[in-house]
Amino acid sequence: MSSEYSQEKQTQFDQRGSFSPDYPCGERFREATLSGLRLDEKGILRIFEWYKKGKDFLVYIGNKGCGKTWFCQAIFSFMKTSHPSLSRRYWNERDLFDRIRSDAATYYSRQAVQSLVDDHFLILDDVGSNYMMKGNEETFFDIIDKRYSSRLPTIITTNLDEEAFNLAYGERTTSRVFSDENEIIIVKGHDFRRRKE
Numbered sequence: 356m357s358s359e360y361s362q363e364k365q366t367q368f369d370q371r372g373s374f375s376p377d378y379p380c381g382e383r384f385r386e387a388t389l390s391g392l393r394l395d396e397k398g399i400l401r402i403f404e405w406y407k408k409g410k411d412f413l414v415y416i417g418n419k420g421c422g423k424t425w426f427c428q429a430i431f432s433f434m435k436t437s438h439p440s441l442s443r444r445y446w447n448e449r450d451l452f453d454r455i456r457s458d459a460a461t462y463y464s465r466q467a468v469q470s471l472v473d474d475h476f477l478i479l480d481d482v483g484s485n486y487m488m489k490g491n492e493e494t495f496f497d498i499i500d501k502r503y504s505s506r507l508p509t510i511i512t513t514n515l516d517e518e519a520f521n522l523a524y525g526e527r528t529t530s531r532v533f534s535d536e537n538e539i540i541i542v543k544g545h546d547f548r549r550r551k552e
């Protein structure tokens with residue numbers, strides 16, 4: 356039921372032209388593949404092991420320009436090829452909060468918020484970029500708690516380390532996101548937008 360419902364939502368969203376269904380991260384990332392990921396072998400293995408496990412969170416932490424959004428598009432395309440019948444959704448955190456705010460202008464409910472994140476696979480990119488906006492912590496908790504309770508596979512990318520995450524979103528959210536059963540990958544990479552010195 357959940358995947359059919361999500362498909363319908365995805366179609367409605369696509370019809371509004373909000374994102375391209377196959378390349379939700381944007382044209383720049385069209386070529387992204389997991390095999391092209393700039394990550395050491397150990398990191399790539401951990402991603403595949405997490406994917407094979409098929410549940411819980413994968414948290415991808417790294418500095419600006421290290422390839423987080425590239426990774427999101429690469430794994431989104433991989434999900435589509437390897438599990439075409441399972442629904443998947445990519446959200447940039449800002450777009451998600453904009454959407455929640457615009458829906459809330461007519462009607463707000465926790466259920467409505469949670470229905471935006473009930474696909475089988477969920478990717479939340481750029482988490483923390485929006486954290487200065489007051490009131491988002493509780494909404495974000497509802498989102499994380501929904502995913503945590505269902506144990507559906509969820510990817511979070513962020514520039515924040517655990518301490519900064521805790522300051523931004525509070526202990527209950529951080530405890531779920533950084534729980535021992537999750538895969539935490541920390542990338543200390545070059546900013547690929549700049550030439551190497």
Ligand SMILES: Nc1ncnc2c1ncn2[C@@H]1O[C@H](COP(=O)(O)OP(=O)(O)OP(=O)(O)O)[C@@H](O)[C@H]1O
Nearest residue numbers: 383391392393418419420421422423424425547548
């Ligand atoms: N593996 C890769 N192969 C080729 N280009 C890449 C790769 N990884 C990243 N890039 C390029 O490097 C640039 C920065 O990558 P990306 O936007 O994914 O970084 P980011 O970690 O999401 O940064 P930010 O935190 O600022 O959002 C982009 O132009 C992207 O296309």
Ligand SMILES: [Mg+2]
Nearest residue numbers: 423424480481
């Ligand atoms: Mg990014």
